[in-house]
Amino acid sequence: MQDKTALVTGATSGIGRVTALELARKGATVIVVGRNESKAREVVSAIQNETGNERVSYLLADLSSVSATKALSEEFHRKFDRLDVLVNNAGAIFMTRGETVDGFENTFALNHLVGYFYLTNLLLDTIVASAPARIVSVSSGAHSFGGMNFDDLQGKEKYSGWRAYGQSKLANLLFTYELARRLEGTGVTANALHPGFVASNFGRTNNSESTLQRIGLRMSQVMAVSEEKGAATSIYLATSPEVEGVTGKYFQNCKPKDSSKASYSQADQARLWQVSEQLLQINATVPPVKSASSTAAPVLETAIA
Ligand SMILES: NC(=O)c1ccc[n+]([C@@H]2O[C@H](COP(=O)([O-])OP(=O)(O)OC[C@H]3O[C@@H](n4cnc5c(N)ncnc54)[C@H](OP(=O)(O)O)[C@@H]3O)[C@@H](O)[C@H]2O)c1
Numbered sequence: 001m002q003d004k005t006a007l008v009t010g011a012t013s014g015i016g017r018v019t020a021l022e023l024a025r026k027g028a029t030v031i032v033v034g035r036n037e038s039k040a041r042e043v044v045s046a047i048q049n050e051t052g053n054e055r056v057s058y059l060l061a062d063l064s065s066v067s068a069t070k071a072l073s074e075e076f077h078r079k080f081d082r083l084d085v086l087v088n089n090a091g092a093i094f095m096t097r098g099e100t101v102d103g104f105e106n107t108f109a110l111n112h113l114v115g116y117f118y119l120t121n122l123l124l125d126t127i128v129a130s131a132p133a134r135i136v137s138v139s140s141g142a143h144s145f146g147g148m149n150f151d152d153l154q155g156k157e158k159y160s161g162w163r164a165y166g167q168s169k170l171a172n173l174l175f176t177y178e179l180a181r182r183l184e185g186t187g188v189t190a191n192a193l194h195p196g197f198v199a200s201n202f203g204r205t206n207n208s209e210s211t212l213q214r215i216g217l218r219m220s221q222v223m224a225v226s227e228e229k230g231a232a233t234s235i236y237l238a239t240s241p242e243v244e245g246v247t248g249k250y251f252q253n254c255k256p257k258d259s260s261k262a263s264y265s266q267a268d269q270a271r272l273w274q275v276s277e278q279l280l281q282i283n284a285t286v287p288p289v290k291s292a293s294s295t296a297a298p299v300l301e302t303a304i305a
Pocket of ligand 1: 011012013014015036062063064090091110138139141194195196197198199202
């Protein structure tokens, strides 16, 4: 990974922190994305100390905010000229419904619309220009809880934290499969994964759980795997020669696996892409697909109306 640059979102905790650490250990230039400056600074210096790799830095953004995510991408473009690995990892569950500064439901915004879909599209020009490159999106087995409720995507009529979370993780797969198709021929791969049930900070932030839910989560985390184990598939997809050129797949324990039937609906994949563009008021014109060598022109035009 010596000549590679990798950006990991949600790298201030849990699976993302271990992913960033191991990418740095393998010699990559690593960009830790966090939302809390003191935490990000601490993680960067811990990774530098542990790996001896000085090429670790951080960028900050609330990845549920459109303007903050756009500002992060602008800062990235000012500071870096390549991106070989993007790990979309930042995510959370929100037990009570809330809205972001842009008026989107929190789970949908952070776990799909802004944190994964928008960020990826904003960085795609550099990713395609750096091909061969990889986009790795952390989904979850919870994606199989149900389907996409396109009539009430943001839980305005009926909200359940787990339902919203499951739907957002299904969105990660629909997005990955559509993205992989759109990127065919560019040398950029897009894959998704389930990290397992991991003893991280997941479910402990946002202060929205009831006492009962908190106790339930603590008890169930006794059965959870370590953050190191949880990060293994992200690291594998980001670095292993075994998955060179492999795209549009779902992995668990470093092995490909079938995802839910709903995730393979090409109609829903295309619909989610279109709805996401409409909600963001952008025109994320990935493709017409070009080969990596012919991508002199940007593949993405984003214009927030
Ligand atoms: N843990 C599991 O059992 C499990 C299972 C399946 C899938 N996953 C998925 O794995 C991914 C990582 O979760 P984790 O278990 O490592 O949880 P975690 O320890 O809570 O880490 C989540 C990361 O996301 C960041 N984040 C949260 N909200 C953010 C926001 N608005 N803007 C920017 N960053 C934000 C957090 O920042 P702070 O450090 O500032 O809080 C943290 O770095 C998530 O996508 C989750 O859905 C986890």
